[in-house]
Amino acid sequence: MPNPFNQQIIDEFRANKGRVGGPFAGSTLILLTTRGARSGRPHTTPLGPLPDGDRLLVIASAAGAPHHPDWFHNIRTNPQVTVETGAETYEATAIPLTGEDRDKAFARAAADDPGWSDYQSKTTRTIPVVALVRVSAD
Numbered sequence: 001m002p003n004p005f006n007q008q009i010i011d012e013f014r015a016n017k018g019r020v021g022g023p024f025a026g027s028t029l030i031l032l033t034t035r036g037a038r039s040g041r042p043h044t045t046p047l048g049p050l051p052d053g054d055r056l057l058v059i060a061s062a063a064g065a066p067h068h069p070d071w072f073h074n075i076r077t078n079p080q081v082t083v084e085t086g087a088e089t090y091e092a093t094a095i096p097l098t099g100e101d102r103d104k105a106f107a108r109a110a111a112d113d114p115g116w117s118d119y120q121s122k123t124t125r126t127i128p129v130v131a132l133v134r135v136s137a138d
Contacts, residue, residue, distance in 0.1 A: 002043070002045065006044075006046055009046045010046060013029060013084070014084070018085060029046050029047065029048060030047055030058075030086075031044050031045070031047075032044065032071060033045075033081060033083075033084070034071050034094075035074060035080070037077035040078075047059075050105070050109050052105065055134070056083065056131070057105050058129075058130050059106070059127060059130075060128040060129075063119055064118070064121070079093050079094045083132055090134050091134070091135040092132040094132055094133075095131045095132075096130050097129045105131075106120075
């Protein structure tokens, strides 16, 4: 179960086709549903995506906490996720970026929003960047 703050955002997002108010008014959000690494149960998290061609990038910042967020641990165990944009819902594969790909994507995100650099400065871990690649419907 998401924390009460996230649950409120999730409920508002779903009720308003992707639009939310409060501190995220005017922001683009997605809902990412992962499967618990141990439980296998679905867990939904609101995240700010960064469009990147035919995929979305999300950043596992945990606001600069010393540990990766739970959703990142979940995708390392099961990379199959569900993405809700407000306009559509689709299945995707979550792929953590590495090396230069990660660094370039993070630099691009930080150029758009310096808050990402602030989060990185709060922790010694390298904050992961994850590509969400739509699974084709075949």
